[in-house]
Amino acid sequence: MPLVSLRQLLDEASKGGYGVGAFNVNNMEQIQAIMEAARKTRSPVIVQASRGSRAYSNDQFLYHLMLAATEVYAEIPTVLHPDHGNSPKTCKSAIEMGFTSVMMDGSLMADGKTPSSFQYNVKVTREVVEMAHARGVTVEGEIGCLGGIEDGHGAGLDGLAHLTDPDEAVEFVHQTGVDALAIAVGTSHGAYKFNRPPTGETLKMARLIEIHRKLPNVHLVMHGSSSVPKDLQDIINRYGGKLKPTWGVPVKEIQLGIKNGVRKINVDTDSRLAMTGAIRKVFAEHPEEFDPRSYLKPAREAMKEVIAQRMTEFGQAGHAGDYQPISLAEMAKRYAQTGASAR
Numbered sequence: 001m002p003l004v005s006l007r008q009l010l011d012e013a014s015k016g017g018y019g020v021g022a023f024n025v026n027n028m029e030q031i032q033a034i035m036e037a038a039r040k041t042r043s044p045v046i047v048q049a050s051r052g053s054r055a056y057s058n059d060q061f062l063y064h065l066m067l068a069a070t071e072v073y074a075e076i077p078t079v080l081h082p083d084h085g086n087s088p089k090t091c092k093s094a095i096e097m098g099f100t101s102v103m104m105d106g107s108l109m110a111d112g113k114t115p116s117s118f119q120y121n122v123k124v125t126r127e128v129v130e131m132a133h134a135r136g137v138t139v140e141g142e143i144g145c146l147g148g149i150e151d152g153h154g155a156g157l158d159g160l161a162h163l164t165d166p167d168e169a170v171e172f173v174h175q176t177g178v179d180a181l182a183i184a185v186g187t188s189h190g191a192y193k194f195n196r197p198p199t200g201e202t203l204k205m206a207r208l209i210e211i212h213r214k215l216p217n218v219h220l221v222m223h224g225s226s227s228v229p230k231d232l233q234d235i236i237n238r239y240g241g242k243l244k245p246t247w248g249v250p251v252k253e254i255q256l257g258i259k260n261g262v263r264k265i266n267v268d269t270d271s272r273l274a275m276t277g278a279i280r281k282v283f284a285e286h287p288e289e290f291d292p293r294s295y296l297k298p299a300r301e302a303m304k305e306v307i308a309q310r311m312t313e314f315g316q317a318g319h320a321g322d323y324q325p326i327s328l329a330e331m332a333k334r335y336a337q338t339g340a341s342a343r
């Protein structure tokens with residue numbers, strides 16, 4: 001089936017009461033790992049590429065790898081989404097390339113690190129909503145700032161520095177018409193999210209629930225939501241790695257989020273840990289190996305495993321066959337009928 005819009009995928013997730021993981025990719029092996037996990041668990045899929053990833057792999061390669069994925073895994077509804085667009089121009093290039101959803105992160109200025117004003121955020125996000133919806137493409141916005149830096153993107157702040165204000169979130173959705181909203185509730189990008197298991201003081205799930213109560217029909221997005229499992233950290237460190245002890249977002253907190261309007265959960269670090277651990281193991285145990293396939297194959301398998309587990313935990317497993325794709329042209333028509341803000 002063709003690539004589908006994020007909006008359709010999340011509307012279906014909302015009806016079914018489940019969440020959908022959005023997994024970051026940079027290359028063929030990672031795309032294959034996600035698609036294999038989706039086939040195994042019969043899950044709809046969101047594949048996302050950061051600006052760093054788009055620069056690393058080149059849009060054409062990414063897009064055509066994804067087209068290959070939709071041919072080989074024709075039974076899986078699949079979304080191709082750019083993570084943290086820093087400007088309307090970046091989003092426009094993704095839409096023109098054929099991405100079926102975009103993220104305009106106007107919570108930061110175009111430099112990708114300076115926190116912006118509410119007015120700036122509304123202005124750039126609104127501009128992207130108009131451009132994207134005219135072509136049936138979904139828009140994710142962000143209000144409040146995530147902690148940490150990843151792929152050169154982020155304010156580098158503590159996850160608690162710019163939490164989402166629930167009333168501002170309502171106003172933001174109202175003024176922009178975004179389909180999905182990323183919120184800051186204490187999570188951070190990268191591997192080092194929490195220096196001990198998070199509590200209500202560091203991971204503000206009560207804030208998330210309040211936002212959902214005020215915006216019951218908006219699809220919420222949790223960024224920085226790798227769980228950073230200890231067993232994956234241990235494999236890396238056992239085979240010569242030097243990760244410092246760290247804690248991610250516990251799956252049970254994500255599941256609480258899913259009960260409260262979270263439909264998209266961004267996961268990148270867990271895949272990175274799984275792949276790196278598998279590669280280190282091959283290097284340590286078989287130093288005579290020099291064929292890249294000897295370590296990329298187990299790396300791909302390790303990523304597939306952690307993703308299949310997340311797909312099951314998020315509840316998306318078993319839902320790949322629930323619906324037929326709505327074309328982007330039809331989505332565009334629907335946006336035009338309801339006004340750009342489809343709420």
Ligand SMILES: [Zn+2]
Pocket residue numbers: 083084146189223224266
């Ligand atoms: Zn993010």
